[in-house]
Amino acid sequence: MLSHADAFSDWLLEDLELHSTQFHVGQYCGAWQASTSGHRRASFHVVLHGSCWRHLPAGTTRRAHRVALAAGDAVFLLNHQPHCPSPDPQPPAPGRESARDGQMTPPDAPGQEAPGGLGLACGFFEFKSGLEDLVLGLLPDHVIARHDQPTQHGARQIFELIRAEAQLDPHAPSPLIARLTSHLFVYTLRALDSNDELAPCFWALLRRPAFVQLIAAIVATPGERWTTASMAYLVHMSRARFCK
Template sequence: MLKSAEKAADWLLSGLELRSTLFHVGQYCGVWRASTAGHQRASFHLVLEGACWLHLPASFGRAARSTRLVAGDAVFFMHDTAHCLSPDEHAPADDAFAVRIGAMTPLGANSEPEAGVALACGFFEFRSDLGDAISGLLPEHIIARHDDVKLAGARTTFELIRAEAARAQDAPSPLINRLTDVLFFYALRAFASSDDFAPGLWSVMRRAEFAPLVNAIIEKPGDDWNTHTMAALCHMSRARFCKQFAEACGQPPAQFLALLRMKVAAEMLRHGESTSNAAEHVGYQSESAFAQAFKRITGLQPGACRRARGREQADAAETRVH
């Protein structure tokens, strides 16, 4: 049985495959404005040295926001989000967010580095056992602060990123990509235990009244988890349970249950278990009904999930041989 929301989050993120790609690393000085928006991809910015401002325009009921970032901070955008970085604490006009100003120069090219900011910027993509269902529950962006006590373990990772950026004069070090992956996972874990999250998956895991239910479903996903049994485990009436769960999670209990079940099933399939065994373990008597649910939530057929695992193992074996 999982003991905490953080462990539950680790379990949920264990099937998440992340691939970071460094776009550029260098420094800006004087008047400049930078952004990774408009590429239809998730992206990140790491502040290696100096300070700057992150500006977000008003969107979908969210007020415009400007946040100061300093050395050691990082921001990860889960989706293609309108934003810009600049040295100015005042945000540009809404129609100027997409206008880039200034040019990035190599690290160390400026004789007065304190006058500017050094950045590592790039894109990332992540696939999950749960497909778009996971990314849809994540926040628009996550800011990882250098002084966040929950990110103490990430500081060494950031220092390694900074060291790799400093030594790569001609081309960015490929290690920065992998180190950024690690930093991103630290940021996600910190978000899972933060107090200023948006309603969603982590909210349910952290709520004392729902945490036992989440752990129980993970432990025995094939049990008869209807809304009555879930409400009873949480010591609530069915109506109160459904209302409070939906408010905390942003989706009804049945949809959340399906997410956890398919996560468990995907892990089994990736480890070579048959589709029929995976289906039965998570509560499906019909293999075809399970396949339909699995496809709807993960975007893959069960067989494709098993074959993907086989390809990964073959690639790993080929790498060891050569």
């Protein structure tokens, strides 16, 4: 039986008509900084091997922060924003968050990766539905899928397929990488189901049995005039308890 998050993920992906396209696959060594900023599109980074830091500058509703990434981790940036992965734990100078430094080279064969190097698969998301702005408003501006999360067991198998495809022909990147990354995004949404830090308010409601019926009704009949009173009545609560 699907979890509430899985069912909602299916609804999201069906209505968004998600399509991903590959940007580049390769590896960095030494001093470098990568970014998919500047293209005005949602994007992703999948760490194929090695480790790095992902930097996100302060925004209108968030503080600047960094996060360590290891092989098998994936970052999905669901809207355009300055950001960069780099080997340096210190953030770049203000205004350089979208800069790209260093040279990306073709990925090495498995087991022959350069010490200290980083393998990276990057690309973009396109949402072909008119619901894009509305639905993406229900999600965080970025989501991280960790390779060691219990909910990511299936994602690890997809990651291994991505890594295998990335190493086939450095001069002709596999189109399957983009398709596999779309599937990886499903597991990323699933990760929201168990992460209080990442889960936005609406998503967190999916873990509250009392509200599941309400969310299902809103999704089924979005044209209804959903007032506090009608929502409270549907879940058999007083207005005061519902608001609390």
